[in-house]
Amino acid sequence: MNHKYILLMAALLAQFGWAQSVVEDFKPSSVNQPGKQYPQVNSEGRVRVSIPAPEAHKVQLDIGGVKYDLRKDEKGVWTGESAPQVEGFHYYQLNIDGASVPDPGSLYFYGASRWGSAIEIPASDQDIYAIKDVPHGLVSQKTYFSKVTNSWRRCFVYTLAEYDKNTTKRYPVLYLQHGSGEDETGWPTQGKANLILDNLIAAGKAVPMIIVMDNGYAVKASQAAPGRGAFPFEDVLIGEIIPMIDASFRTLSDRDHRAMAGLSMGANQTITITMNNLDKFSYIAGFSGTSNYPRTDVIDPATFMGGKFMDGAALNKKIKLFWLGLGTEEPAPFPGSVKAFRNMLEKQGVKYTYYESKGTAHEWLTWRRDLHQFASLIFK
Amino acid sequence: MNHKYILLMAALLAQFGWAQSVVEDFKPSSVNQPGKQYPQVNSEGRVRVSIPAPEAHKVQLDIGGVKYDLRKDEKGVWTGESAPQVEGFHYYQLNIDGASVPDPGSLYFYGASRWGSAIEIPASDQDIYAIKDVPHGLVSQKTYFSKVTNSWRRCFVYTLAEYDKNTTKRYPVLYLQHGSGEDETGWPTQGKANLILDNLIAAGKAVPMIIVMDNGYAVKASQAAPGRGAFPFEDVLIGEIIPMIDASFRTLSDRDHRAMAGLSMGANQTITITMNNLDKFSYIAGFSGTSNYPRTDVIDPATFMGGKFMDGAALNKKIKLFWLGLGTEEPAPFPGSVKAFRNMLEKQGVKYTYYESKGTAHEWLTWRRDLHQFASLIFK
Secondary structure, eight states, X not given: OOHHHHHHHHHHHHHTTOOOOOOSOOEEXXXXXXXXXXXXEOTTOOEEEEEEOTTOSOEEEEETTEEEEOEEOTTSEEEEEOOOOOSEEEEEEEEETXXXXXXXXXXXXXXXXXXXXXXXXOOTTGGGGSOOSSOOOEEEEXXXXXXXXXXXXXXXXXXXXXXXXXXXXXXXXXXXXXXXXOOTTTXXXXXXXXXXXXXXXXXXXXOOOEEEEOOOOOOOTTOSSOOSSSTTHXXXXXXXXXXXXXXXXXXXXXXXXXXXXXETHHHHHHHHHHHHTTTTOSEEEEESOOTTTTOOSOOOTTTGGGGTTSOHHHHHHHOSEEEEEEETTOXXXXXXXXXXXXXXXXXXXXXXXXXXXXXXXXXXXXXXHHHHHHHTTTTO | OOHHHHHHHHHHHHHTTOOOOOOSOOEEOXXXXXXXXXXXXXXXXXXXXXXXXXXXXXXXXXXXXXXXXXXXXXXXXXXXXXXXXOSEEEEEEEEETTEEEOOTTBOEEEETTEEEEEEEEOOTTGGGGXXXXXXXXXEEEEEEEXXXXXXXXXXXXXXXXXXGTSTTOOBOEEEEEOOTTOOTTTTTTTTOHHHHHHHHHHTTOSOOOEEEEOOOOOOOTTOSSOOSSSTTHHHHIIIIIHHHHHHHSOBOOSGGGEEEEEETHHHHHHHHHHHHTTTXXXXXXXXXXXXXXXXXXOOOTTTGGGGTTSOHHHHHHHOSEEEEEEETTOOTTHHHHHHHHHHHHHHHTOOOEEEEETTOOSSHHHHHHHHHHHHTTTTO
């Protein structure tokens, strides 16, 4: 019986109120608010929440698409546990008499199109993004006005530790995008991009680089709502963000020193934007996503993206690294969609590197691992 | 009848469910989550919240120390309004059948020792912190290890817009502290320190400067809990933060080019730390707080702070600016405590500047105005 079925059965048991045997080694989550004892996580990966709600008649923990009923004690405090969750970072919320609200015990993160609660199930390889006694880079918030969207926008820029010491040296740049329902805070916060790079650079495993993390949503002044795909973010990135970054930071601004990567929706955007602008990028990565999303059927290279993948040999000369990653526990349509894209690349003879994150779902542990892998390969 | 009594009466009326005449010109708050319609504010400064909670039997808005009952409609959505709030920034929460939780519609801020909801009541002078078409500085997150606390800590550093253009010039530094129950995110987020300085510097009203915003709470490795006063933050600031900032940024590192300011608890810390280290600071500001807090009785300069205010003439030679600010609507003990401190300064002949923020309480609009005033006077 595989992991998914165990999770499903545990969830069903919880739904019907059947007793679960729970290992009593819960500890406060690493992403709790200062001084807060709940939420907690145990060695099985179960999440335990607790909240005083003396007048409520039903309180639930809503995580991983499943709602778990909590139990009320004599003091009016509601407590309960989820089924075991896979390791990594999971958004969740509480439901109090029908109101969906953040847990007052957790820190808040932007995901699922809201600021809300999340929890870390400790990962076996959390060392790659642990804070260590190594030189730390800065994460800077840059405010700029976009003429494309006619609005003020914000990006975060990681500058490696030596950037302010070595004031004449120039560095390559990775443009790194979040997924659907997320924003520019994703990579520098739950993505831990700065810590991953601090550790890689300190260990000599990655070339010192700048990382730019912007908001993939963009609405043209004339549009009603943001598009899901690359446009008009492509116009903002190519026409505004890259020139601004090259003017504001000591970058190496040729295509040999510029990479782009993104997760899920950001992977789709990355592949579309870089293939439209191969004069500007030579390293490309899609984390848990490709430009055929959500389709899983066979891709016809003659028509797909205007035929941009027709000439594999020419692409192999231009692209220094085409990199794809996927977690083994990701839901449909990601596995099928990425596989169809890989099949197309192989049919066209486009060289690419494929990385599989063991035991992780469509969430940030997958993407932290992806960044760790990809960043160690580029600009070399 | 003054403003406080009007607020009190409105609150009492709301508590007893009496009908209030509410002006129906509510608009979504400027600090709502993307796309969220609630909370809203009207021209009277009333806050209207709305949340679906179909199975709840009592939902309240908790703001300014008063709980307002919401009304349930036929769809199970609860809606209601507060009494008029004074202009500025106010923390609040919802209470759902006894559970105190953040409002899922608002952005979250750290205050009152929690990440929670807040609302902006538009201020008459919001132009001083509006985002404008002027050069914008960076706000950078700096991670460092403290031997005093044996822990990783974080500060935010504002570097003015020209900092990365003018790569040999050095700048003066303002160390700027938050209040009790807040942290290093206060000034760069709800405090809008970066926008206030961007605007002042662009208008030629402030000397270009660096601002360092750290966490005023510090626990020595051997201590059980953080102290409220200056120690051991004084050890962290003097022994670790200032040397690190001077080593990492292009600072002017003599006392003539170093200022410290803080609000409430941070004001208390500022006065204590600067008076203990007059060889390191020449500009000092207390926003809504002084080192005799919470006492309001007459200060004996012979014993207060070890007699540091005894020789007014000597202090006037050393201190280039001693600056105090207070909002006219602040609660006890702040007015009495600050007044007792001012009386002591006057008795000792210590020169100081006093600024009164009209119509504002013990909250961030007062402190934004304080920073706007103080920053325009220093390093000149």
